[in-house]
Amino acid sequence: MAGKTLYDKLWDAHVVRQDDDGTALLYIDRHLVHEVTSPQAFEGLRIANRPLWRASSILAVPDHNVPTTTADRGNGTAGISDPISKIQIETLNSNCKSFKVNAFSMDDIRQGIVHVIGPEQGATLPGMTVVCGDSHTSTHGAFGALAHGIGTSEVEHVMATQCLIQKKMKNMLVRVNGKASEGVTSKDIVLAIIGKIGTAGGNGCAIEFAGEAISDLSMEGRMTVCNMAIEGGARAGMIAVDQKTIDYVEGRPFAPTGEQWEAAKAAWSDLKSDDDAEFDIVVELEGKDILPQVTWGTSPEMVLPVTGNVPNPADEADSVKSSGIQSALDYMGLTAGQPINEIQIDKVFIGSCTNSRIEDLRAAAVVAKGRKVASNVMLAMVVAGSGLVKKQAEDEGLDVIFKDAGFEWREPGCSMCLAMNADRLEPGERCASTSNRNFESRQGQGGRTHLVSPAMAAAAAVSGHFTDVRSL
Amino acid sequence: MEKFTIHKGVVAPLDRSNVDTDAIIPKQYLKSIKRSGFGPTLFDDWRYNEPGEPGMDHSKREVNPDFVLNKPRYKDASVLLARRNFGCGSSREHAVWALDDDGFRAVIAPSFADIFFNNSFKNGFLPIVLSEEIVSKLFEEVEATEGYELTVNLEDQVVVTPSGESFAFEIDDFRKYCLLNGLDDIALTLKHSDEIAAYEEKRKATSPWLFN
Ligand code: SF4
Numbered sequence: 001m002a003g004k005t006l007y008d009k010l011w012d013a014h015v016v017r018q019d020d021d022g023t024a025l026l027y028i029d030r031h032l033v034h035e036v037t038s039p040q041a042f043e044g045l046r047i048a049n050r051p052l053w054r055a056s057s058i059l060a061v062p063d064h065n066v067p068t069t070t071a072d073r074g075n076g077t078a079g080i081s082d083p084i085s086k087i088q089i090e091t092l093n094s095n096c097k098s099f100k101v102n103a104f105s106m107d108d109i110r111q112g113i114v115h116v117i118g119p120e121q122g123a124t125l126p127g128m129t130v131v132c133g134d135s136h137t138s139t140h141g142a143f144g145a146l147a148h149g150i151g152t153s154e155v156e157h158v159m160a161t162q163c164l165i166q167k168k169m170k171n172m173l174v175r176v177n178g179k180a181s182e183g184v185t186s187k188d189i190v191l192a193i194i195g196k197i198g199t200a201g202g203n204g205c206a207i208e209f210a211g212e213a214i215s216d217l218s219m220e221g222r223m224t225v226c227n228m229a230i231e232g233g234a235r236a237g238m239i240a241v242d243q244k245t246i247d248y249v250e251g252r253p254f255a256p257t258g259e260q261w262e263a264a265k266a267a268w269s270d271l272k273s274d275d276d277a278e279f280d281i282v283v284e285l286e287g288k289d290i291l292p293q294v295t296w297g298t299s300p301e302m303v304l305p306v307t308g309n310v311p312n313p314a315d316e317a318d319s320v321k322s323s324g325i326q327s328a329l330d331y332m333g334l335t336a337g338q339p340i341n342e343i344q345i346d347k348v349f350i351g352s353c354t355n356s357r358i359e360d361l362r363a364a365a366v367v368a369k370g371r372k373v374a375s376n377v378m379l380a381m382v383v384a385g386s387g388l389v390k391k392q393a394e395d396e397g398l399d400v401i402f403k404d405a406g407f408e409w410r411e412p413g414c415s416m417c418l419a420m421n422a423d424r425l426e427p428g429e430r431c432a433s434t435s436n437r438n439f440e441s442r443q444g445q446g447g448r449t450h451l452v453s454p455a456m457a458a459a460a461a462v463s464g465h466f467t468d469v470r471s472l
Numbered sequence: 473m474e475k476f477t478i479h480k481g482v483v484a485p486l487d488r489s490n491v492d493t494d495a496i497i498p499k500q501y502l503k504s505i506k507r508s509g510f511g512p513t514l515f516d517d518w519r520y521n522e523p524g525e526p527g528m529d530h531s532k533r534e535v536n537p538d539f540v541l542n543k544p545r546y547k548d549a550s551v552l553l554a555r556r557n558f559g560c561g562s563s564r565e566h567a568v569w570a571l572d573d574d575g576f577r578a579v580i581a582p583s584f585a586d587i588f589f590n591n592s593f594k595n596g597f598l599p600i601v602l603s604e605e606i607v608s609k610l611f612e613e614v615e616a617t618e619g620y621e622l623t624v625n626l627e628d629q630v631v632v633t634p635s636g637e638s639f640a641f642e643i644d645d646f647r648k649y650c651l652l653n654g655l656d657d658i659a660l661t662l663k664h665s666d667e668i669a670a671y672e673e674k675r676k677a678t679s680p681w682l683f684n
Contacts, residue, residue: 016671017664023646025664027671029682037564039505050658053668056683065503084503084526091505128682135563135587149587151565152507153594161661163668167644169586199490200557203586233560235586256681264681299490320489320555327488420499427523439494439561445523 003274037133112386122252202234356385374464481550511573559588
């Protein structure tokens, strides 16, 4: 019999019961909650008069709607100028209070994007099942955890039963062989993977990322890769546990200590696929072939190396795809054949659960240091993923580097990743963004998003157009 | 949850692939803390000429006459026909609530994004996978015939065209059972409370750090 994959092991360890048709009850260890997808779930519990199954499994934080300007953040929720956002955040606060859920309030230094704070607090541990009413929950798979995004009905289901009704997904392996080149980051690697497998490539699968270029990554880099598993269609992405994982977790507030720490470490050492494990789908890339990436269209699979040219719909034989390219070009205001590095930008956003950790800010700061944001760039903003990331960056002097270069240094939150707060693009504006989705209007109605790494975003900011960061 | 047994309704064709949840229901509407009222803002960016905000009277906004759902012939549509990877993007269940609130009971496509697919069943809304070939054929028929209706028969797992042609689709037994009976799956899961508690005890013994 073939060995087990990492996903098989995580699955097996969490099955409470399984029916003949394969439908299982999967036990959930950690439930992360934010203000947007939880109010209707709490309301459902209240209507049915159901308690939380295990309140201590939940950690809640507001992130999607919170303002990022210091002025707005000074007064707690009273400072939120949008009344509807304000109600949503207050609703989270009051729900957490009445259901006795551990929550970080908006003015707590530990507040931040839910997928940044989970790992930062050690609330995400290897071997856990982690869920959140947010598709980028795949991020937590970087710790050898099984992490899914779920809908609001499932949020309520997990709150009430501590379980998720699931069928096992397929095993998919994405291996990036060899080393990545100098100047190529985790974001470039994952964009190249999505370019290869397509946005539906991982549908129905749990993806394990492996290979030298992946294991070489820091935990921050691994989180960036797993974060975007969902953009490749996979609900869960994961990476085997190694010494880096353990070192990252050690000493964090929610991490085990003493004897429990030793026992946990021993248990975690098995959180990798067996050598003879079999995968349903295997995709391989060569690290050396990956260049800094830039998306040109309205789907993350519409991506090219910065050295490339915008595609021509006429070159595509499949008519559905060809018209897809044409409508993306129309929306993005680009012409077929245009070199990527000549595309001028209006705004820059460095942030989001994909790229707002300390390492991301350091990478952008290296490029920004001693340079100035180009005059055609109206706004370049840096939004740390959490209050603690922001503080660490300030301790390292990164905020000064950014401010000197002309970037705005904001308070933590989702910000212009999805523009639910005041941070947004105006119609037709073009943005170099370190976030994860370039869908139409994602960053503001009519806005045009190009996804890039933090270093590439900073390079675009100081050049006024996309540019190969390796040439700066 | 509303039951789903047999549904017959007018079909609206949405001829694009990778329709994402940001397009189905734009983020500004996610600020609502309710589960209903999302219908008028379904496909908001495509449906209206000007950007919308929550709290507006959507019936007063200028509609985009070119958007397919605004065409009079699809006004009463309750079955959506779409292309591959429908519902990709975020986990927002608001996407399903908006479709449901706007009167849709089912969507047919060659493939769906996983989370959207899953969310649908929780709301008595049926996502149906048919092959690319059949979906293309249905697109042709729908566009050629005004008032084109499909019958979705969940019990028999078939979609039947006006000419009587029928196409079989797959669905998990458990999901089918819940939909046919309009069951609340939390209540079903809670019947297994003892097993959940027993699992918990076992895990507490072997991996206590998961319960700190
Ligand atoms: S940063 Fe963006 S993708 Fe991440 S949780 Fe917030 S809105 Fe979602």
